[in-house]
Amino acid sequence: MTSSKSISLTEVGPRDGLQNEVRNLPTSEKIALIERLSAAGCKEIEITSFVSPKMIPNLADAAEVVAGTSSLPLTRFALVPNTRGYERAHAAGVEGVTLVLSATDSHNMKNLNRTTQESIADLVPLFERARMDGLQARVSISMVFGCPFEGNPGLGRIERLVGTMADKGFRRIGLCDTIGIANPNQVFDWMSVLRQRFSDVEFELHFHDTYGRGLANLMAGIAAGVRRFDSCIGGIGGCPYAPGATGNIATEDVVSLLEASGYDAGIALDGLLGASDFLADQLRKSMSSSIWRVHHSQCAKAA
Template identity: 70%
Template sequence: MQLPTDVRITEVGPRDGLQNEPQNLPTAHKIDLIRQLAAAGCKEVEATAFVSPKAIPNLADAAEVMRGTAGLGITRFALIPNAKGYGRALDAGADGITLVMSATDSHNRKNLNQTVAESMAELAPLAARARDDGLAARLSISMVFGCPFEGDPGLERIRAIVDRMAGHGFTRIGLCDTIGIASPQQVHDRVSRLVQEFAGLEFELHFHDTYGRGLANVLAGLEAGVTRFDSCVGGLGGCPFAPGATGNIATEDLVSMLDASGVRTGVDLDGLLAASDFLDAQLDTRIQSNRWQVHNAQRQLRKAA
C-alpha cells in the first residue's frame, strides 16, 4: 500500500460526539475533555456548534465552552450553519469555523430549513469574511455517499457543489458519510475523481461507522490521496436529522491503526486513551470504540520495550 507519512486529524468529539447523546455533559466536563484532547496532541478540535439551542440543546453552552478553552494553543473550530451562527462564533472567540450543508435538498431542509441552493448562497460570502477575520474555515458537505431520504446523490451533484463553493474561495472541503453507508470502493472511486479534478483543494473525509466500514473507508481515502480526516474520541455521534446515523470513527481506533502502519498523526495514543476513559466515566452510554483492545495493545508494546 502507498500510505502517506503524515495524516492530520480534526477531533470532532466535543461537537459531533456529544450533540445527539441522551445525556447532556456539563459545560465544565466539556472544557476538561477539550483540554485533555489538546494535551494529547490534537491540534484541531471541533469544540461546539452555534446552532439553535432548541434544535440541539446539548450544545446550548457553545459560547461558554469556547471561552473556557481559550489559550490552549490549538485551533478550536465551531460548526455553524449560517451567517447568524458565524457572528456568534466570532464573538465567542472561535479560532475556526466549520460551515455545514448537505448534498441533498431533503436532508438540508430537515437540518437547516433551506434548499441546497439557499445554503450555498448564504455560505458563499463567509469564506472571504473568515479570511478577513483571521479565522480558519472549512466547508463540510453531508450525505456525500448516501442520504436516507434521496439515496446516493451521485458524483456529478457533489462535483457541482464543490465547483461552486471552490469558486467562492473555499479551499478546504470535507466529504461526509453522515449515515455511514459508504463502501471502500465507492470512496476510492468518488474521492479519486474529485482529488484529480480539483487539485488546488484540500479535501478531508468524515466517516461514521454504522456498518463497521469506517477504518476501511479511511484506507480507501488514503489511497485516493486524502490526508485529512475527522474522527471522534470514543466513537460517539450521530445526526439528529438523519435516521439511522450512528457514531463516528473513533479517534483512538484511527490513531492506533495509523501508528501501527507507520503513519504519523502527532497524537499521543496514551493521552488520547485517557481522554476516552474520562469521557466514558462521565456518560451513561457505552463508549463506541475499541479502547480496551487499544489499551491492551499499548500495554504489550510498553512491556516489549
C-alpha cells in the same frame, strides 16, 4: 503537510460526539475533555456548535466552552449554520469555523430549512467574512456518499457541488458519510476523480461507522491521496436529522490503525485512551471504540 506519511486529524467529539447524547455534559466536563484531547496532541478540535439551543440543547453553552478553552495550544473550530451562528462564534473568540450544507435538498431542508443552493448562497458571504476576520474556514458537506431520503446522490452531483464551492473560493472542503453507508471502493474511486479534477482543493473526509466500514473507508481515502480526516473520541455521535446515523470513527481507533500502518497523526494513543476513559465516566457508558474495549479487557485481566 511535511510528509506523505503525515495525517491531519480534526477531533470533532466535543461537537459531533456530544450533540446527540442522552446525557448533556456540564460545561466544566466539556472543557475538561477538550483539555485532555489537547494534552494528547490534538491540534485542531471542533469544540462546539453555534446553533439554536432549541435545536441542539446539548451545545447551548457554546460561548462558555469557548471561553474556558482560550488558553489551550490548538485551533478551536465551531460549527456555524448561518449568519447569526457565525456572529456568535466570532464574538466568542474561536479561531476557525465549519460551514455546513448537505449534498441533497431533502436533508438540507430538514437540517437547515433551505435547499442546497440556498445554503451555498448563504455560506459564500460567511466565508468572505471569515477571511476578513482572520478565521480559518472549512465547509462540510453532509450526505455525500448516501442519503436516507434520496439514496446515493451520485459522483456527478458531488462533482458539480464541489465545483461550485471551489469556484466561490472554498479550498478546504470536507465530504461526509453522514449515515455510514460508503464503501472503500466508492471512496477510493470518487476521491481519485475529485482530487484529480480539483487539484487545488484540500479535501477532508468524515466517516461514520454505522455498517462497520469507517476505518476501511479511511484507508481507502488515504490510498486515494486524502490526508485530512475528522474523527471522534470514543466513537460516539450521530446526526439528529439523519435517521439511522450512528457514531463517528473513533479517534483512538484511527490513531492505532495509522501507527500500525506507518502513518503519523502526531497524537498520543495513551492520551486518547485517557480522554476516552474520562468521557466514558462522564457519559456513564462504554465507548464504541474497539481499541478502548481491548484496552479495558487487558486491564481487567491484569487486575
